[in-house]
Amino acid sequence: MLNFLLSRLLSALFVIFGVSCLVFFLIHLVPGDPVEVMLGESSQPADREALRAALGLDQPIGVQLINYFHGLLHFDLGESLHSKRPIADILMERIPATATLAAAGLLVAVVIAFPLGIMAAMKKDSAWDSGAMLFSLFGISIPNFWMGPLLILFFSLWLGWLPVSGQSGVASLVLPALTLGTALAAILARMIRATLLEVMGEDYIRTARAKGLSERAVIVNHGLKNAMLPVITLLGLQLGALLGGAMITEIVFSWPGIGQLTIDAINRRDYPVVQACILLISLTYVVVNTLTDLVYAWMDPRIRLGGGR
């Protein structure tokens, strides 16, 4: 277990390092002179040099990289070119909105997917099953940026039940969460159905039935519990898609989170902010994935007691 823990943490640290490097080099992808692009063609040479020095772009690349990591380790992400405020402060303001949205989306996904997946597996090849899989197919095939407008059209504009956008209490969270959660629910329901079907064919399920347990107890205590392991892994991996989807969902619903900040920063050519946003989201994803792996290991006695993989 300790070996597994250490190797997992070590590889997570490596990935964090790699991701940070990649994000550092992103600014060098800006065509031409990034300083000129940021300030505009009509900017004064003196201003350009000032910004170049402020961003450290006048120094050798090695020094830039060291300064960048020095800053990261001290949570100093630099200043926004647009608002001149520390980027760390701006991010802190935006994190709650994105976290709320992602959590609500996850909740929607879990609430839809579990009943749907279990029902589909229990009544395999029935109308319920085909219905659930049809939902899942549509869920996978409808992108966030169309699902959102579609929901707004029906529930806000035609039925008038929910607000179109903005952040005013729970009502305004419903549509963004549905938009974000549906795709994940679709994938999750499919996975739950497939793993449950696989598990229900195992010997220990037959044993559980043979010893006279109710079907409910068989499914919940023996079937679901074992089917949970791959589902948890998938959930951790899909959280990335959820975070990525949250960015687009935020744009659709004018939700003031990290996603909107990223796109605004791209449009304002505020590249340090873009880098910080990308870094924040991907590092969150790495941390969540590592935690998922650890939870998985903790839940699976074969790994917990086996000492490494």
Next chain:
Amino acid sequence: MRLWFPAVIFLLWLVLALFGPLFALSPDHIELSRILLPPDSHEWFGYDDLGRSLWDRLIVGAQTSFIVSIAVVTISLLIGVTIGSLSAFVGGWFDHLVVRIIDIFLAFPGILLAIALAGLMGPGIDNVVIALCVVGWVGFARLSRAQVMTLKNRDHVQAAIALGAGRSRIIFKHLVPLIAAPLIIEATFAIASVVIAEAGLSFLGLGIQPPTPSWGSMIRDGTRYMLVAPHMVLVPGIALMLVVLSVNLLGDRLRDWLDVRTRDRN
């Protein structure tokens, strides 16, 4: 759903994309008297906020999504398979390095890296293709690496090594043909996700630039007029959904047909 439905939609997409230019379309032609006109018997899909025919724009948008997705999937497939199978076949430190690099790329959730790349490199169809390839090769590399790992100790590969065949010959003659089935299936699903990704980037204003139509930017334009002209957001969205749906269905069918671990998705 039966096979004919996705097959028809897919073929329609293909034909419209390939032969669209023959229709003498005018996606940029503005008719001020027809601004936001809803669909009618004359113009099936109506007009947009500038009085341009949605039908014409839809077809040119089909070309855009088709060209981008085929280009991205082909390039990603070539790069990914080469790196992935070479990594598995060579092994050692090279393999370790490749696995680490793949891990780093996989750490960027979903479309995020593509958003960052397209945002920094600037919009345009070529940058969209580059951005999506940078994201796309990883899946193919991981898949072909895993597949080659299980195959490289087979007798016929050992025989080829013993006969003195070169690496590229062994990889492309003796290994890749064996892993073609899962790669084809992965490529099919990749087409669906690239279609969504291209539309997503264009929706964000980071992809194909106006006036060139893309389904994504058409949806974005439509969201501004949802109350008065819902057809503007419905038409491109339904087209996008149908294409993605049928490509996914074809992928499922292909998987069943080629019998690659049907248990996985079931």
